[in-house]
Amino acid sequence: MKVAVLSFAHVHAATYIELLRDRSDIELITTDPDAPPGDPKRGKALADELGVTYRAGYEEAFAERPRAVIVTTENTRHRQLVERAAAAGAHILCEKPLATTEDDARAMIEACEQAGVSLMTAYPVRFHPAFTALRHALGDGSIGSLLSVHGVNNSSVPGLDRPWFADPALAGGGAVMDHTVHIADLLDFLLDGEQPTQVYAVANTLLTAPGEDEPNVESAGLLTLTYARGLVATIDCSWSHPSSHPTWGGLTLTCVGQRALVEFDAFPPLLDGYDAVQAAPRWEPGTINLDAAMLDSFLAAARTGQRAHPDGETGLRTLQTVLAAYESLRTGQPVVTAAAARPLPHSGSYTSLSPREGRCSSQERT
Numbered sequence: 001m002k003v004a005v006l007s008f009a010h011v012h013a014a015t016y017i018e019l020l021r022d023r024s025d026i027e028l029i030t031t032d033p034d035a036p037p038g039d040p041k042r043g044k045a046l047a048d049e050l051g052v053t054y055r056a057g058y059e060e061a062f063a064e065r066p067r068a069v070i071v072t073t074e075n076t077r078h079r080q081l082v083e084r085a086a087a088a089g090a091h092i093l094c095e096k097p098l099a100t101t102e103d104d105a106r107a108m109i110e111a112c113e114q115a116g117v118s119l120m121t122a123y124p125v126r127f128h129p130a131f132t133a134l135r136h137a138l139g140d141g142s143i144g145s146l147l148s149v150h151g152v153n154n155s156s157v158p159g160l161d162r163p164w165f166a167d168p169a170l171a172g173g174g175a176v177m178d179h180t181v182h183i184a185d186l187l188d189f190l191l192d193g194e195q196p197t198q199v200y201a202v203a204n205t206l207l208t209a210p211g212e213d214e215p216n217v218e219s220a221g222l223l224t225l226t227y228a229r230g231l232v233a234t235i236d237c238s239w240s241h242p243s244s245h246p247t248w249g250g251l252t253l254t255c256v257g258q259r260a261l262v263e264f265d266a267f268p269p270l271l272d273g274y275d276a277v278q279a280a281p282r283w284e285p286g287t288i289n290l291d292a293a294m295l296d297s298f299l300a301a302a303r304t305g306q307r308a309h310p311d312g313e314t315g316l317r318t319l320q321t322v323l324a325a326y327e328s329l330r331t332g333q334p335v336v337t338a339a340a341a342r343p344l345p346h347s348g349s350y351t352s353l354s355p356r357e358g359r360c361s362s363q364e365r366t
Helices: 013-021 043-050 058-063 075-087 102-115 129-139 175-190 290-304 312-331
Strands: 002-006 027-031 068-071 091-094 119-121 146-155 198-204 220-226 232-236 249-257 261-265 271-275 280-284
Touching (some): 002 013, 002 058, 013 027, 013 290, 027 058, 058 075, 075 091, 075 102, 091 290, 102 119, 119 290, 119 312, 129 249, 129 261, 146 175, 175 198, 175 220, 175 232, 175 249, 175 312, 198 312, 220 312
Parallel strands (some): 002 027, 068 091, 091 119
Antiparallel strands (some): 146 249, 249 261, 271 280
16 A cells, blocks of 8 residues: 655654555655754655655655645645645545644545545544553443543643754744644543643743753743543643653543543653663663654544544644643633533443444544
8 A cells, every 4th residue: 555754843853754665565755845944853864865756845744645744734734635645535644733723624634524534633642551551440430430531641841852842933933832732632532532621731841951942932832621521631831851761751641430540651661771882771661662653543534534543633723722721821711612512421421442442434524
């Protein structure tokens, strides 16, 4: 199957390329026409380093009629490429956040529905087997009804390597835009799409690297989400890992139920040792490759024409939480969302899992 990676702007682009390059069932095409001249981490220089086929522009990539594309541009440029890919009949995996405005997200969803192609939002953490076990425990009543959830998604400052992350015109925001959505997706999946009725957020720009000027976007944030059933969830979305931290990022979820407390760690403790050559500690990852698991799901949907999940509607719902957070930051007050006007869901109504979990036909809608 022919797959195109469109842009190398996002930090995950190189990872996707390496995973696809090593698959015998994939013919990979890459392009990054918006790369800054001379940037060794972008454009043809990176493609040559990774040993993959490179095309000069998006038109050249689309001319090869890929069956699937991965959009890894800057956040505010997602819509343009998603609409072009949909018009070309390609199934789409789009980096998170799906968009930076609700209008863009809805337009992307509509373009894909009209073209009959899948639109998947890149949320790899939900593919972790430990998170699947957490969903099972919630669904079968083992932990009882959820009372509270505390989510943490921290990382180093991405703008140190990719300056556009700190440019609101390209990123749409800072840490709140960047890291809220992963936790919001896990909550969305646990609660079968139920959205918070109220969002309150606080943020600041105090977390900076040594010698760095104060950023143009927030570098630390904390959200409090309230749900109609009484559940309260918090999301720490800060860029709080120093450059010396053994991992670039991390994600944890603590769920307090009526019967039990469950902790989920997407990136468990690492294997550690000492590198004599570098005269420094060395850490090796000790977890599964979540990006590979997500790509497997996306490629399977692209081959069969089934609807990919998490889909565009999921991306829209998580974006709505982010946008409510920014409105709260603007006003300094909690924001009542559209979900507050909807009927209270049954507290025990969770979707059961099946071998077809996360997939449905292209005619179904969420």
